Amino acid sequence: MSEGQGPGRLYPAEWQRGPRYSGAYSFARCPVTRDLSLADAAVIGVPMDMAVLYRSGARFGPRAIRDASGQLRPHHWEEDKLEPPFDTLRVIDYGDLDVFPGYIEQTVAHLQSELARIFDAGVFPIVLGGDHSTTLPVLRACAAKHGQLSLVHFDAHPDFWPAADASRPVHHGTVFRIALEEGLIDPSTSVQVGIRGSISAGILHEVRAAGFNVIACDEFAQQGVAPTSQRIQSVVRHPVYLSLDIDCVDPAFAPGTGTPEVAGITSREIIELVRALRGTSLVAFDIVEVAPAYDSAEITALLAANLVYEFLLLLAHRGP
16 A cells, blocks of 8 residues: 555555556555554444344455455535545545354454544544344443544334343344443434334334334435435434434345345435434434345445445545
């Protein structure tokens, strides 16, 4: 990787030259380093899926998203702008954090410790999961730094189920109940979008009773992107944590996931929803549950890579 034109900055090395299938194994050819003094934002892989209840495979999500990012070209919301976010932000690929297969709680504790270093350095974490249990250690580290958070959560499932027993308190469906119990998130200033399906129906009354603002996918389909985005903007108050489960998207557009649900959000709609988060006080982002073994022509991984790029544009819009 080559040095950029300025102190303390690394650029993607000639990131628009050469065949797209060549080059370093990193997100959008961003420089690979763990020197946080050289970064405004860090792409971080968490290859774990030991907390799933149905189909595993999300451990390969970070690799698939990085591979798909080779197809990215610089673009912007506005057609006359072609500046990639890397012109404004110092973005690094931090690589994957260590996980311990079979040991969920030890892994969660280790991830929280590693992510605390990143938050303390003032670097914005962009986390590639992994199943949705990936979010819990990021939330814990984030709340320790920023205080209680507003959650913006795109998902087919509310992930608010109680633990089956004390021996297995953490799985990918318990994350936001645990986060609420620990005071990490304020449900009255949090929004869950895209919830649907028979699995979710049985728990929705508890989610709403706990104070979350829920925009089920049927409601979203009736009102569309703009009213949904306006409601999100009107609800959030605290620093905002964005968690995006790829299964919020209909499996016609994102089949590569562990618990797909039909009648979901389209790929265009989820990109527009992310773009509409401009102006919110974002402090962390994760994208989870990409399981490439179930993908078709890599369309799920490609969508996930584009969503990360869109999020980088959000950060670039507000500046370092």
